[in-house]
Amino acid sequence: MSMDTKQKLEILGSAAKYDICASSGAPKRRPQNQNYIGSNAPAGICHSFTPDGRCVSLLKVLMTNSCKNDCKYCVNRVSNDLKRESFQPEELAHLFIELYRRNYVEGIFLSSGVQQNASYTMKRMVQTLEILRFKYNYNGYVHLKVLPHSSQNIIERGAQLADRMSINLESPNPDRLKKIAAEKNYMLDLIEPVNMIQQHVKNGLVKAGQTTQFVVGAAGETDSELLRTTSWLYKKKELKRVYFSAFVPVSEGQKRIPLLREHRLYQADWLMRFYQFNLDDLVLQKDQNLSLEVDPKMVYAVKNRGLFPAEINQASFKTLLKIPGVGPTAARRIYRARKEHRLTELSELKNMGIVIKRAKPFILINGKAQGNIKNIMTVRQLALFESYTSPLAYKQQPFLLT
Amino acid sequence: MSQLELFKHKNKSYEDVVSDLSAMKVVSDQNGLEIFKSEIFFALLHHKPDRFTVVDQVIKQAEEKGISYILCKVSAEAKKFRSYARQVKVERYQATAFIRLKPIDQHRVLMGEFEIKHQTGELITLHFMKRFPQYTIMLIFGEEVYMGRNKEIYKE
Numbered sequence: 001m002s003m004d005t006k007q008k009l010e011i012l013g014s015a016a017k018y019d020i021c022a023s024s025g026a027p028k029r030r031p032q033n034q035n036y037i038g039s040n041a042p043a044g045i046c047h048s049f050t051p052d053g054r055c056v057s058l059l060k061v062l063m064t065n066s067c068k069n070d071c072k073y074c075v076n077r078v079s080n081d082l083k084r085e086s087f088q089p090e091e092l093a094h095l096f097i098e099l100y101r102r103n104y105v106e107g108i109f110l111s112s113g114v115q116q117n118a119s120y121t122m123k124r125m126v127q128t129l130e131i132l133r134f135k136y137n138y139n140g141y142v143h144l145k146v147l148p149h150s151s152q153n154i155i156e157r158g159a160q161l162a163d164r165m166s167i168n169l170e171s172p173n174p175d176r177l178k179k180i181a182a183e184k185n186y187m188l189d190l191i192e193p194v195n196m197i198q199q200h201v202k203n204g205l206v207k208a209g210q211t212t213q214f215v216v217g218a219a220g221e222t223d224s225e226l227l228r229t230t231s232w233l234y235k236k237k238e239l240k241r242v243y244f245s246a247f248v249p250v251s252e253g254q255k256r257i258p259l260l261r262e263h264r265l266y267q268a269d270w271l272m273r274f275y276q277f278n279l280d281d282l283v284l285q286k287d288q289n290l291s292l293e294v295d296p297k298m299v300y301a302v303k304n305r306g307l308f309p310a311e312i313n314q315a316s317f318k319t320l321l322k323i324p325g326v327g328p329t330a331a332r333r334i335y336r337a338r339k340e341h342r343l344t345e346l347s348e349l350k351n352m353g354i355v356i357k358r359a360k361p362f363i364l365i366n367g368k369a370q371g372n373i374k375n376i377m378t379v380r381q382l383a384l385f386e387s388y389t390s391p392l393a394y395k396q397q398p399f400l401l402t
Numbered sequence: 403m404s405q406l407e408l409f410k411h412k413n414k415s416y417e418d419v420v421s422d423l424s425a426m427k428v429v430s431d432q433n434g435l436e437i438f439k440s441e442i443f444f445a446l447l448h449h450k451p452d453r454f455t456v457v458d459q460v461i462k463q464a465e466e467k468g469i470s471y472i473l474c475k476v477s478a479e480a481k482k483f484r485s486y487a488r489q490v491k492v493e494r495y496q497a498t499a500f501i502r503l504k505p506i507d508q509h510r511v512l513m514g515e516f517e518i519k520h521q522t523g524e525l526i527t528l529h530f531m532k533r534f535p536q537y538t539i540m541l542i543f544g545e546e547v548y549m550g551r552n553k554e555i556y557k558e
Contacts, residue, residue, distance in 0.1 A: 057499065101512070101534070103503045140533075333474035336434075340468035341476060351481045352474055 005095055011085045015065040015076055018245065019111045019145060019168070019213070058143065059096055060109040063087055063125050067113030071181040073170065073218040075250045076113045086115065089124055093131035097138060107141030107163075108132070118147040122154045129161040141208075146197065148189035155193060159200035164208035164240075167193045172229035176219035198237050209240035216265060217257030218247040224288035227268055231279045234272065242269060264290040271296060274328050275321045283388045291388070294377070298324045301362055302373065303388060308362040309369060312349065313338050325358030346370060434469040441473075444487035447521045456483050490520045497526045501541070515542040523548045527555050 064086035065076045075082070087095075092110075099105045110128065115121045125144065132138040144162035146155060158165060167190060171177040174186035184190065197210045212233065214226055226244070233239045246262040249255065268290055271277035275297070283299045285291055291299055301308060301324050310319050312334060320331040333352040337343065344366050350356050360371030445457055460472045460483045472480040501514040512534055516526070523543045530539040531550040539550040549556045 101503065101505060101509075103498075103501055103514070103530075106499070336470040337474035337476050340470050343476075348476050351476060351478065 005091060008085045008087060008091075009061065009095065011083060012062040012065055012087065013060065015113075016060045016062045016109070016111055018075060018248070019060065019109070056106040056141070057104070058107045058109045058141070059099055059105040061087075061092070061111075063092065063110065063112035063121060063128065064115045065113050066115045068116070069114055069181065069183055071170070071184075072254075073180050073215045073247055073250065077250075080250065087128075089128040089131055092128050093136065096132065097136045100138070100140065107143065109143040109145070111145035112147065114147055118149040119151050119154055122147055122150045122158065126154060126157050126161065129158070133161055143208075146193050148184050148193070150193055152196060155196050156200065159197065159205040162206060164211065165197050165200075165206050166211040166213070167197070168213045169194075169229075169233075170213070170215050171219050172214065172221050172225040176221045176225070179219040180215070194233075194237055194239075201238065209238070211239060211241040211243060213243040213245060216244050216246050216262055217255075222288035223261070223265060223268070223290045224284055226265060227272075227279060227282060230269060231272060244269070258292065260292050261289070264292060264296060268296045271300075276318050277322075285388055295324075297322070298358070298377075299388065302377065305373070309364045310362065311364045311367065312343055313366065323359055323362045325355035325360075325362075327353070330354045342366070434473055437473060438464065438469050441484060441487040444490040445483055447490045447525075448486040449520045450486070453486060456486060459483075490522060493518060493520050494522045494525045494529070497522065498529045501526070501530075503530070509537075511538045511540055513540045513542075518543045523557070524555055531555075 062076075064084070065082070066084040066086060067074070067076045067078055070077045070079050074080075096105070096108050110125055112121050112125055115124075129142060129144065132142070141164075142162045143164040143166065144158050146158065146165055146167040148167065155165075169177075169186075169190050171180065171186070177184060177186045177190075194210070194212070197206060200206050201209055214230075216226065230242045233242055244262050244265045246257040246259050247254075248257075268277075268282050271282065272279065277300070281300055282290070282296055283303045290296055294302075301322065304322075307319065307322070310323060312320075315323075317331060317335050320326055320334055321328060326334070330353045334343065334349070334354075337348075337352065343349065346356060346360075346365060349359070349363075349365070357376065361373040361376060363370055442457055442461075445453055456479060459479045463477060463479060464472050467476075471477065472483065475481045475484050497516050497518060501516045503512040503514045505511070506513050512530070514530075518526070523541065523546055526543075527539055527541050527548040527550040530541070531553070539548075541548045541550075547558045549558075
């Protein structure tokens with residue numbers, strides 16, 4: 001690899017860390033001495049998790065970090081003073097295929113700043129993929145980021161080449177978007193491409209579906225707004241995944257959002273996707289945000305104490321999923337095992353992967369209670385829940401549902 | 403596959419074991435049976451000598467209480483059995499992610515080196531053969547060398 005390409009990879013790989021395809025970027029760590037192994041320097045390789053739990057390494061890189069937009073949340077915005085670099089399509093394709101051949105990476109995640117205009121940059125990104133697919137006969141995984149305001153033709157070509165496509169919505173509604181990216185039109189530049197990609201997915205292209213990403217806290221939006229739009233995207237636009245990225249200050253005077261908020265949003269997102277929770281099952285605080293203190297599933301269970309304790313040998317699959325400490329896999333195991341064998345011991349549940357400490361107050365085994373909620377939660381935490389509410393109690397209708 | 407040989411000293415082949423399973427009362431659960439067979443396959447590639455005992459125990463338990471009893475890890479033995487299978491799968495997966503390949507012989511051969519604990523060499527070689535069908539794959543695992551070419555695997 002030439003020095004020039006290496007330098008470009010360092011800059012453009014590092015600039016891509018704000019785009020999420022799975023795990024968030026980590027800060028650089030200084031070794032204590034010379035006897036260390038491994039480096040988490042943001043040089044462009046990102047670990048992404050497939051739906052079956054496998055972790056794959058992707059070359060996460062920008063085509064260019066030059067951008068004509070001035071979005072307040074973005075490190076690559078035009079008003080930010082930083083070194084700008086661009087890859088040539090052939091250069092990037094060659095770099096990737098050499099890394100792939102050596103098994104450093106197992107796929108590519110290609111994003112970009114907007115150079116000149118969206119169509120020009122997208123054309124270069126698509127050209128890179130064409131070189132990979134047709135010149136190098138690359139048959140592996142490609143995640144293509146779609147730029148706002150891209151044309152229909154270029155999205156269609158991208159859909160023919162990529163396994164997954166995504167466009168970052170950044171904000172849950174147009175009003176919030178105006179505050180951080182005034183030049184973008186929410187419906188035309190963002191929702192329209194989502195519709196186009198959805199159509200391509202329906203037509204059998206983009207096999208791994210589409211995803212999107214929100215910047216949490218950049219425009220002062222609440223968790224309620226984010227979760228409503230998320231739920232709408234899953235139900236109406238059939239997105240595979242919505243990512244949340246806690247806002248990281250990119251200039252002085254901006255406030256950092258706690259990472260725990262991002263974590264709670266992911267927990268709520270998983271409850272909706274894998275635990276059969278509806279939007280109105282999620283319990284919010286008065287300020288329309290999720291509790292940072294206690295996880296959303298525990299909040300639900302405490303708030304709905306009337307539903308528990310549930311008899312483990314009789315409870316429906318849906319009820320099992322709502323018990324804290326019981327995940328979808330454990331719920332399936334209980335459901336399956338009890339068809340042939342009556343569960344009588346706490347140790348059996350432990351073997352099946354249930355987190356006993358959390359589940360105990362909410363279950364009965366063979367009619368016997370296993371614990372008390374006061375053993376896992378303080379009186380103060382319990383008192384907090386009395387004032388909690390649900391997103392549907394939020395009177396202002398989001399634009400998408402009207 | 404190498405796990406076929408593992409059972410030989412017990413006068414039983416892997417195929418004998420899985421064909422016995424079909425006679426069990428729980429055979430109505432065809433999907434469960436397939437998962438159970440696959441878990442036996444992986445558990446037998448574990449490096450610990452007690453893998454045979456563990457597999458024998460869970461087969462007995464499956465006959466008495468059903469395959470779900472094992473797959474749902476209700477007993478301690480079932481838990482151990484699935485843990486063995488998982489450790490093998492994890493090692494195979496780690497190797498496929500962490501082996502760095504070096505193109506040699508004018509880019510016709512991809513060579514890599516890795517340390518493995520379980521008997522996963524063949525599975526790892528198969529993975530790379532699938533990924534790079536136009537190359538010869540040469541993998542070194544300690545003192546064992548696997549070479550994959552034209553859908554055949556050679557071991558030294």
